[in-house]
Structures are given as structure tokens and as C-alpha cells.
Amino acid sequence: MEFAELIKTPRVDGVVLRRPFLPTVEGTLCLTGHHLILSSRQDNTEELWLLHANIDAIEKRFVGSLGTIIVKCKDLRVIQLDIPGMEECLNIASSIEVLSTLDSVSLMYPLFYRPMFQVIEDGWKSFLPEDAFKDLESMTEEWRLSDVNKDYSVCSSYPPLVAVPKDVDDDTLRKAAAFRHGGRFPVLSYYHKKNGMVMMRSGQPLTGTNGRRCKEDEKLINATLRAGKRGYIIDTRTVSVAQQAKARGGGFESEANYPQWRRIHKAIERSSILQESLIKLVEACNDQSHSMDRWLSKLEASNWQTHVKEILTTACLAAQCIDREGASVLVHGTEGTDSTLQVTSLAQIILDPACRTIQGFQALVEREWLQAGHPFQQRCSQSAYSNSKPRCEAPVFLLFLDCVWQILRQFPCSFQFSQHFLVLLFEHTYASQFGTFMGNSASERSKLNLSQKTVSLWSWVNRPQEVERLSNPLYEANCLVIWPSVAPQSLLLWEGVFLRWKRSSRCLDEAYDEMVHIIQYNKELQNKVNNLRRQLAQLETEEPLLQTP
Amino acid sequence: MKYIQSSVEQVRLLERFSNKSTSGTLHLTATHLIFVESNNAATTAAQEIWILHHHIASVEKLSLTTSGCPLVIQCRNFRVVHFVVQRERDCHDIYSSLLRLLRPVSYDELYAFSYNPKQNEQQREEGWQLIDLGAEFERMGVPCDRWQLTDVNRDYKICETYPRDLYVPITASKPIIVGSSKFRSKGRFPVLTYFYQEKKAAVCRCSQPLSGFSARCLEDESMLQAISKANHNSRFVYVMDTRPKLNAMANRAAGKGYENEDNYSNIRFQFVGIENIHVMRTSLQKLLEVVGSRFLSVNDYLLGLESCGWLRHVKAVVDAAIFLTKAVTVEGASVLVHCSDGWDRTAQVCSLGALLMDPYYRTIKGFMVLIEKDWISFGHKFADRCDQLDGDPKEVSPVFTQFLECVWQLTEQFPQAFEFSEWLLLQIHEHVHSCQYGNFLANNQRQREELQLGDRTHSLWAFLLREQQNYLNPAYCPTYADTHPVLEPSTLPCHFKFWRNMYHQFDRSMHPRQSVLKNVLTLKESNCKLEDTIKDLEARLQKHGISPPTPDPQASPRDQRILPTRPHSLILEAPLSRKEAQRQQEEEEEEVGEEVTECCSDTERTVEGSSGTERKESYSDLQGTYGAKAEPAVVSLEFGVARMTC
Numbered sequence A: 001m002e003f004a005e006l007i008k009t010p011r012v013d014g015v016v017l018r019r020p021f022l023p024t025v026e027g028t029l030c031l032t033g034h035h036l037i038l039s040s041r042q043d044n045t046e047e048l049w050l051l052h053a054n055i056d057a058i059e060k061r062f063v064g065s066l067g068t069i070i071v072k073c074k075d076l077r078v079i080q081l082d083i084p085g086m087e088e089c090l091n092i093a094s095s096i097e098v099l100s101t102l103d104s105v106s107l108m109y110p111l112f113y114r115p116m117f118q119v120i121e122d123g124w125k126s127f128l129p130e131d132a133f134k135d136l137e138s139m140t141e142e143w144r145l146s147d148v149n150k151d152y153s154v155c156s157s158y159p160p161l162v163a164v165p166k167d168v169d170d171d172t173l174r175k176a177a178a179f180r181h182g183g184r185f186p187v188l189s190y191y192h193k194k195n196g197m198v199m200m201r202s203g204q205p206l207t208g209t210n211g212r213r214c215k216e217d218e219k220l221i222n223a224t225l226r227a228g229k230r231g232y233i234i235d236t237r238t239v240s241v242a243q244q245a246k247a248r249g250g251g252f253e254s255e256a257n258y259p260q261w262r263r264i265h266k267a268i269e270r271s272s273i274l275q276e277s278l279i280k281l282v283e284a285c286n287d288q289s290h291s292m293d294r295w296l297s298k299l300e301a302s303n304w305q306t307h308v309k310e311i312l313t314t315a316c317l318a319a320q321c322i323d324r325e326g327a328s329v330l331v332h333g334t335e336g337t338d339s340t341l342q343v344t345s346l347a348q349i350i351l352d353p354a355c356r357t358i359q360g361f362q363a364l365v366e367r368e369w370l371q372a373g374h375p376f377q378q379r380c381s382q383s384a385y386s387n388s389k390p391r392c393e394a395p396v397f398l399l400f401l402d403c404v405w406q407i408l409r410q411f412p413c414s415f416q417f418s419q420h421f422l423v424l425l426f427e428h429t430y431a432s433q434f435g436t437f438m439g440n441s442a443s444e445r446s447k448l449n450l451s452q453k454t455v456s457l458w459s460w461v462n463r464p465q466e467v468e469r470l471s472n473p474l475y476e477a478n479c480l481v482i483w484p485s486v487a488p489q490s491l492l493l494w495e496g497v498f499l500r501w502k503r504s505s506r507c508l509d510e511a512y513d514e515m516v517h518i519i520q521y522n523k524e525l526q527n528k529v530n531n532l533r534r535q536l537a538q539l540e541t542e543e544p545l546l547q548t549p
Numbered sequence B: 001m002k003y004i005q006s007s008v009e010q011v012r013l014l015e016r017f018s019n020k021s022t023s024g025t026l027h028l029t030a031t032h033l034i035f036v037e038s039n040n041a042a043t044t045a046a047q048e049i050w051i052l053h054h055h056i057a058s059v060e061k062l063s064l065t066t067s068g069c070p071l072v073i074q075c076r077n078f079r080v081v082h083f084v085v086q087r088e089r090d091c092h093d094i095y096s097s098l099l100r101l102l103r104p105v106s107y108d109e110l111y112a113f114s115y116n117p118k119q120n121e122q123q124r125e126e127g128w129q130l131i132d133l134g135a136e137f138e139r140m141g142v143p144c145d146r147w148q149l150t151d152v153n154r155d156y157k158i159c160e161t162y163p164r165d166l167y168v169p170i171t172a173s174k175p176i177i178v179g180s181s182k183f184r185s186k187g188r189f190p191v192l193t194y195f196y197q198e199k200k201a202a203v204c205r206c207s208q209p210l211s212g213f214s215a216r217c218l219e220d221e222s223m224l225q226a227i228s229k230a231n232h233n234s235r236f237v238y239v240m241d242t243r244p245k246l247n248a249m250a251n252r253a254a255g256k257g258y259e260n261e262d263n264y265s266n267i268r269f270q271f272v273g274i275e276n277i278h279v280m281r282t283s284l285q286k287l288l289e290v291v292g293s294r295f296l297s298v299n300d301y302l303l304g305l306e307s308c309g310w311l312r313h314v315k316a317v318v319d320a321a322i323f324l325t326k327a328v329t330v331e332g333a334s335v336l337v338h339c340s341d342g343w344d345r346t347a348q349v350c351s352l353g354a355l356l357m358d359p360y361y362r363t364i365k366g367f368m369v370l371i372e373k374d375w376i377s378f379g380h381k382f383a384d385r386c387d388q389l390d391g392d393p394k395e396v397s398p399v400f401t402q403f404l405e406c407v408w409q410l411t412e413q414f415p416q417a418f419e420f421s422e423w424l425l426l427q428i429h430e431h432v433h434s435c436q437y438g439n440f441l442a443n444n445q446r447q448r449e450e451l452q453l454g455d456r457t458h459s460l461w462a463f464l465l466r467e468q469q470n471y472l473n474p475a476y477c478p479t480y481a482d483t484h485p486v487l488e489p490s491t492l493p494c495h496f497k498f499w500r501n502m503y504h505q506f507d508r509s510m511h512p513r514q515s516v517l518k519n520v521l522t523l524k525e526s527n528c529k530l531e532d533t534i535k536d537l538e539a540r541l542q543k544h545g546i547s548p549p550t551p552d553p554q555a556s557p558r559d560q561r562i563l564p565t566r567p568h569s570l571i572l573e574a575p576l577s578r579k580e581a582q583r584q585q586e587e588e589e590e591e592v593g594e595e596v597t598e599c600c601s602d603t604e605r606t607v608e609g610s611s612g613t614e615r616k617e618s619y620s621d622l623q624g625t626y627g628a629k630a631e632p633a634v635v636s637l638e639f640g641v642a643r644m645t646c
Helices: A086-100 A129-139 A170-178 A215-222 A239-247 A271-286 A292-302 A304-323 A339-351 A358-371 A396-410 A419-430 A442-447 A457-461 A464-470 A506-547 B088-101 B121-129 B133-140 B174-182 B218-229 B245-252 B277-292 B298-308 B310-329 B345-357 B364-377 B399-413 B422-434 B445-451 B460-466 B516-543 B578-593 B596-600 B616-625
Strands: A011-019 A022-031 A035-040 A048-051 A055-063 A066-073 A078-084 A143-146 A162-165 A187-192 A197-201 A231-235 A261-265 A329-332 B006-014 B021-028 B032-037 B048-052 B056-061 B069-075 B080-085 B147-150 B166-169 B191-196 B201-206 B237-241 B267-271 B334-338
Touching: A022 A086, A055 A086, A066 A086, A078 A086, A129 A143, A129 A162, A129 A187, A129 A358, A170 A215, A187 A304, A187 A339, A197 A304, A197 A339, A231 A304, A271 A292, A271 A304, A271 A396, A292 A304, A292 B298, A292 B310, A304 A329, A304 A339, A304 A396, A304 B298, A329 A339, A339 A358, A339 A396, A358 A419, A358 A442, A358 A457, A396 A419, A419 A457, A419 A464, A457 A464, A506 B516, B006 B032, B006 B088, B021 B080, B021 B088, B056 B088, B069 B088, B080 B088, B121 B460, B133 B191, B133 B364, B166 B218, B174 B218, B191 B345, B201 B310, B201 B345, B218 B237, B218 B334, B237 B310, B277 B298, B277 B310, B277 B399, B298 B310, B310 B334, B310 B345, B310 B399, B334 B345, B345 B364, B345 B399, B364 B399, B364 B422, B364 B460, B399 B422, B422 B460
Parallel strands: A197 A329, A231 A261, A231 A329, B201 B334, B237 B267, B237 B334
Antiparallel strands: A011 A022, A011 A078, A022 A035, A035 A048, A055 A066, A066 A078, A143 A162, A162 A187, A187 A197, B006 B021, B006 B080, B021 B032, B032 B048, B056 B069, B069 B080, B147 B166, B166 B191, B191 B201
16 A cells, blocks of 8 residues: 555654643554554543544654654644654654645545445435436426536536526527637526526636627526526626736727626635635744734735635625515636635525525535536645645635624524534534535536445535434525624624634533523423323313213 | 703704704703604604703804704713704703703702602612611721721811721821821822731822921821831732822922832832823813714724723723732732822722722622722712713813723623623713712712712612612623632733723714623513412412422522613613514615615715604603793703613
8 A cells, every 4th residue: 555655653652642622542553545643542531533634734843752743734723742752753744744735636535535434415416416407497487407517618617407497598699608718608507596597607707808798608608698688797806917818818898799797896805815824823823922902903905805705796786686686696706616616605595595605505505616616636636734735725615604603693593504504514624524515516526426436425414313403493495685784883704613622621611511401401391392282182082972872 | 940941843963974864852951951853754763862951061052054053962971962953042042041050050050959760868878878887897807907997088178088987007196187188189098998808918099298398297207107017918019109100290399299218217119100191081072073074984093092092091090909819819018009199090090999809899790889988988070070060171081981981991801800891881871971970969968968969869779779780791690700809911912902881872873783691681670470380370270270380400599689660761771672673674774775775975875773762751741841840850860871782
């Protein structure tokens, strides 16, 4: 096995593990191909199992012959390992470094992982585009499922099946694809049942400096408009960024060629800026200084909350165009794989109650992120601690989760899931035993044959016990559109992720458990009352009968 | 009196954080300014805003615009309303009436003396007897073999801002007390405020010594010696000067100052560095300016939070309380706390420290006792600080508000430790400024006795206790006190948050649309009712000869108390049933619908709250009385608290 060559010292005794707010553990450290394991000699103390893939960076320190490795994880946790013996420590450190930065997809853990649980429902088959389309068909006949991309030749980042206007043939789609960045021609993202309006998404149009146009592209998006109605194009970039894109062959839809569309520019930042923001935010949260001014200025300088606000605002805008103005919307940025997806998926959370259920949210992530070609592998290969120069890394999906959390905070009874679900997704996008977030697109996943070779995260999540753990006890279906407030005073720092390892969560957990208990107890009592009432009613109707004869 | 009764029609109320407005009628009564939305659509309930005159901090008439004459009213409970009155003359009338009304010159004009809830004399008297500080000191274990009650201040002769009953070390003789009081600013000599029984350690408070650059006082030194001797656990006593060192040094020039460690044996002197009332006043003003600006960006918000310094000051107070707590509970040392006069920062630090040390103060009743002891009886100048009478604006300062905020910050860190929720803090804050109850009137006990508040006004504590089920924290765990008798809060800056529910209490659009607190509280109440129903049903079944199944241990009642029915008033007035909430939400959506034209401009995407009824019933009761009587019979203050959810 090739991993063996990478592991110089597979096992060290007398290693001490230190974690904030938890007791230290002394035990044996073992390195395997995919895990760092620390187990104490006592039977009942917990073991640490850490995926190498979860390790973002390590630091070594030596005091005499005692070495210390500080392990910084992608889920933002920081742990410390005290290892006796300089050589052992160096060996362990270099092994971890190599194992945590393996590039080869074929060595990734999901391909080796065998589930220890019984798969009731195969998550790889839970959210097929065909099934999603069946729901759409029940509401409208104006759309069809096209397999123009069945061999991924029209657009490498799209799935084989996409929903497009019924009147537009595949040939037109091919031509429109040639006019859009990455071949990402406009496709259906969301159908608003209430008024039949739609949200579409695409890549930027390739107008270039000389203002190219494409009749097929115009025809494609105009086909979604009702007679005499105007639509909105939401460009997630500022006007100047969109202007600059022209020089690189990109651009935006001009008024002249798209007279039925009104274009609105917003200012969601590009991924490299978001990554920088995450690094600064995490740095601020880890600052041990007791100065309030320092904390607030660092928080401000990170710009993280600004990004949250901007994304939420844009999503609200899209939702408002659809629900309030009764207009259809096309959303795009540059590639159409990052900010575009943040906006389209959040708008659906706001508009569509189905997306606020556990299953529905999975379907949303599957549809609007995985199938839609968000490059998870590139975006999540490093997190906030990594020393290596970021390439394509960006917390695009994490920002989306943060925005969902903000809405969840404001409508705590309207979501079937609790924040645990969001934290879980955050963890699994960065390091996982499941194949769900591997690869960068549907085509990559299909080439790797992941649905056969790996287990889906959804298979695990949708088991009853896990569903219960992730459920929000306060949930009551709310069929309405939920408009969040985006005032800075209403947006909070997501403590569940960013301060998770910075404080003891025991107090908060216990308070949460107490709340769950009150709710469950209420259900029990209600059941009991109903039973007793039924019993009593039965007796009272039976008894007169007994007495009369 | 012309200014008392008037109504102005066609007044527009501009929403604070959006471009929307509603029009209605403005009524001015003897006690309130009332805005009633004109009922254009019969389906939606008309919005009403009731503002107590005492709550108004300032009225400002802006320059005339084409649509009318704007009037901006800022309230002490952080409500800001912006009216536009069509005719300038009407506007001026309201303006000048309000100016007269909001600056009462004598206590007799305050609402507390005319407020008359439907209560008989006995109930009123009982209300004042709810809190007994003598019993509170007994609870702490005082008097004991080392501390005694002294009668030196029986007639307020030694210190007129202290209460009559004071506790001092047994070894502190009368001459020592008198001598010490002469060496302390305003005669506020060291007295006991909290006794930590477990270690026999005392928390004492006083004002600054009149030491100047070199003066000393043997009696004062003996006093501190006596405090030190009363505690065998520690050889020294901490003296915490809660001021920044620079301020304390500056005071020496005025013949005041701080203790010289060389003159006092066995003291450990420590500056804490909480800023003075003027800094706090300016800081909060800046904070309110920042968060009051429309279309605020996240960066301006965070920079504003930083530059106003408010959270830094809040943290400084909490840090000081933690220092005090550690000295007492860990080291077992006694601590003497003072600032300049010993009624602002000293009150904050002593009361917050006691809250950390003693779980009793984290209950509803205990919290009232704490405020009664450290703030009311020890002479925090509520009248001056809260601007009850037209006084010196330099004396006004949000010291008590800051204390409430510190408590809130702690409740956020320890969600199970407090019996009360933030609603209690908000309600207390509301009434500190409402002057509706006698508790917070005037500056000290002596003045209160002169005003005969106990005979002429009602007690807030009785009112709050009567409806305490509204202020319960559903996550409260009484056994938490056993495992965590002393709270050890984190002082990392990231744990201090902006208290939106206080400073934006009335800006409904800022708040979550569904409240976990309210939901769980309702469920908890419903649990009690269900338990009763089950008992009742089981009894009826028994008559049919069916005995109840053996009780399921899991389903045993955790909370045996039977709660009274919830009054329809108050913060929690929000619709309790989901359907109502949904209907309201639909209304909200309608409102957004009106905004569509600006949908695509770059405006704030906040969705404004629905026009819920604030106190619909009382208004209809009142409608007939506007012209006739000055004092509306049913007015109580609850409507002042916004419904913050749904």
C-alpha cells in the first residue's frame, strides 16, 4: 500500500492532546493513510479521529526533546499534540503534512470509506433532475428537460439534463451556450408557483469589447417572458467590474439588444477576496487580546459581515422581483458558478417553503450547487489557516450557509432543520468520508464514478436518528415568503462556526436541550390529553347504551 | 389649560428605517402623546403609538417642508418618532405643549402621583412591603459576630444620601464612623453591601477619601482596619478605585483623591479604569447616532461601535465585577469599592459582582432586591441621572442602563443561570424612566421619605411580580446554581454584543420575526395547563371506574407551579397562535408589495413590521374621554414596550 511509504512513524506512545475547554488526554498516537488517531489507554475515554483531509496547516515547536505539533483544522478547530522525542515529532509532522495535502483524487478517503451504517436510501439517487422536473411538470407546461448536454460537450459544468423553455430547441441552446461564459447558457433555476414567474441563471454573455450579440441567446431568455412583461437581469458584479470583463471577452447584456430586460448590478465580491476575508475573520476570532477596539476593528477589516449583507440583499432583490413585481429574473456574475448560485439558492430559501425542510434543503444544495457546477473541490481544498498560496479556494458555500443561518435566526420556527445541519454541511464540504462534495462538477463526479464507489452524505443524513438530531424542535411549516432584515444590527456573527472552538459550548448546549425538553414534553402531554379525551368520550357514549336495556 | 387637550388630524408618521409613512391623528393628553393611524382599510388594525411625556427626551421642530412641518421626538426608551404635521401652527402648538409637559419642575407633577391602577389601598401597601432589605442582610448572614447594624444614620445626620440602616464591622465604634465619614466625599463612609458567607468576606462601598495630596484621617484608617480584621481569611483588604488613575489623581487637586497605601496598613490598592458619567453619556449618544442612521453599512456600523466605545465601557464594568468576584470568592478577601461619590460606578461594580457571586440575585425577586439595595437605597441619583425633573443636563447619564446591559451580556453567556429573561431588564428600564411608579423617583431615601412615596405612589416591584410569568426565562435551571454558584464569564471581546432589543426596541423591522423565547415560554405555560387537564380527565375517568395508568416518570411535571392567566397586555401581546402570526406576516408582505417601485433601486431590503395593534382595547375605552378628562383611567405603560416579534 502506497500510504505506508508516506508514514515514517506510524505510532508514538505518551502523546498528550490538548484542546480548549476539554480535558487533556494522554495516549498513543497512530497515523493511518487517512486518519490521525489518538487513543488513551483507558477504555472509556474518547478517541480522537481526525481526517488528514481536515488538516489545514500544522506548526511545530520544540522545548528540549519535547516536540509540540499544533494542528489547525479546516473546520477551524485548533488542537495541540505534545510528542516526546524530537525525531518522532518531526516524522509525525512531515507525515501529516504530506498526507493532508495529497492531490490525487484516487487517494481520497471517500473512495476507501465503507459505511458502518445501513444505507436505507441511496443518497446518490435521492435527488435526480428527472424527479425534480416531475414536480415542475405538475405546475407548468412551459418548460422541458433537455439532454443537449448529455455528454457534457455543450457545457462541462452543467449536468446532462437541464430545464429550458419548451419553445427553444437544442440547436438554439448550443448557439446560446457559445455566447455564454463556460457554455453556461440560461437555464431554469426556480419556478415560482404563486405567479408562474421564474428565476434563471447563466454565465456572463461573451459580448467582448465590440458588443457581440447572439440572437439565440436573446430568443432563449425572451421565451421566458409573458407578453408585454419585462424581466430583470441581476448581475452580481458592479458596473465597473462588468465593464472591465468586456476586455477579457466577457460583458453584460446591453439595453439595445435586450430591450425587455432591466439590468441591475450588485456588488458581490469575487472568490479570491472572499478567501482573504475568511482568513482575516478567523484571525480576528482567534485573537486572544482583550481589547474591544482591536476586536471590532479586526472584525470590520475582515469585511465578512459586509459580504453576508451584500449576498442577502441581492437574494432579497431577486426574490422581490419575482414575488412582488411579478417579473422573471436572470442571475449571473462572471462564471455563474459562485455568486450566482449564492443568490439563486438564497432567493429560493426566501420564496419557497419546501427549501426550508431537511429534504428540501438537500435538494436545493444538490440542484443549485452540486448539479449547477459549483467547483467544491477547488473552493474547499484549503481553509483559513493554510500557509500555501490560495489558488481557487474561496468560502463561497460557507457564506451561503452563513446567510441561511442569518435567515434561520430571524425565522427560528420556519426551518425544519437547526443550525447543526448547516455546520455539518460546512464540515463535509471541507473534509468528508462521503463522496458528495468531491469533484468540481457533475461530469467530474460521473467520470470518477462516485455514485458507485463512494457513499453519499445524504444516505447518512436521511437516516431517522440523524434527521432527528438535525431537526429544529420549533419547526412549524410556514408557507409564506420570509423576508429577512439585512440591517447591520440584524446580522450576527455566526458563533456556531467562528467561535465554536473559542468557548465552552456547554452552557448553550444545556439551554438548548432544556428547550427541546419543554417542546417534547408538550407533545407528550398533548398526546396524553387526546388519548384521555378519546377514552372518556368512548365511555360516555357507551354507558348510556349499557344502562338502557 | 390649553396645552393639555388637543388633537391634530392628518399627521404623517415617517418610518425610521424606510421610506414608508402612515397617516393618522395625533392626540395630546395630560400624560401621553398618542398617534392613531387613520383606519383606511377596515381589515387591518390601526396602528397606535403611545408615548408617555416622561419618556420624551427631546422634541425637535425641523424646518418646514412642502408636505408639512416635521417634528422629531426622541424618547428615553430609545424610541424615535418622526411626525409631519400639515399646518405649521398645529405643529407649533404640539411642540410648545410638549416642551412644557416634558420638563416637570416639581416631583408632584410626575405621573406616579396621578397614576391609579385598579388597586385598593391594602394591595398598594403590600406592594411596598415586598422587599425588605433588613431581611436581605439577614439572608446574607448579617448581623453576625463580626458585622452589626448601626443606627448612626437613623436621622440621615451622618450621610444624607445613605439609607438609615447601615452595617459596619463590630469593632467600628461610633467615633470611628463619624470621623471616617468626615474624611469621605459627601460623608459616604465605608459600609457593608454584600457579605460572602462562605468565606466571611465582605464587599464594602464608600466614596473617595478627602486625602488631597497628603491629608490622612486616623478614624478612616481604623475603619479600613476594622473591615480587614472582620475577615480572618485574608490579611489584607482590597481597595478598588473604579476610576481611571488619571481621574483619581486629578481629584487630589480638589482635596479629594485616593487612599495612600503607606497610610493604611494591610490594604491592596487597585485602579480599575471605568470612565465617568460624562464619558458614558457621550458614548451612548454616539452609539445611538451610529445605529440611528439610515442605510447603514456593515463597516460603518462596526467602526461606529468601535469609535463610540460603548461596548468597551460595558466590558470595563464587567471586568471590574469579575475582579471583585475573584478577590472575594477565590482569595476570600474583603473588598472596599469606591469611585468619586460612590453612587455610579461603585453601584455598578458592587451589584454586578454580587450577581456573579450569589445565585439568589439571578432570580426575579433577588434581582429586585439587588437593585433596591445597591441602587435605590444607597442613593444612585435616579432623578438626576434619568432627568426626571428639569435639571442639569450634565448630571444625566445612562449608568443604570449600562448596568442592565452588563446583566444582559451575562444572560447571553449563561442562558440557564437567570430566572428572568431580557424582558424583565427592558421593562425595568422602561419604568426607571416612566416615573409611573414611585420606586425610582428622587435621588435618595431621604428625599423619598419626604415625598411620602410609600403613601402616595405604587411600587413597580409589585406590578412586575404580579405578571412575572411574562419575564421568566424558559431555559432557567434552578439547579444550575448548585453546580455554578459563582459565574465566571469570559471577557473576550467577541462575547460582548450590541443589545439590539434595547436600543432598537421599537424598530420592529430589525428584529427576528419569530421569537424562540416567546414560543418556548408559551409552551411551558401550556404544559402546566395540560397537566391540570390531565388530572381533571383522569379524575373523570376514575368515576367511570378506570384508574389512571401509573405515572410515567418521564412525564412527571417538572414545574409544579400553576401560572395565572397571562394578561393581555405587554410585550408578549403578540399573537400567540401561529395562524394569527401568519396572517400578520401576510399583511407584512402586502406592505412590502407597496414598495415595489423602489425594488430595484439600491435601498435597504428590510421588511418593515406589520401594523399590529398596540393597545387597541384601551384606546377604544378611551376614545370617549379625550375631551372630558385629563387622566385616562386605564392607561398603564405596557404599550410603551413594542411587540418585538412576528
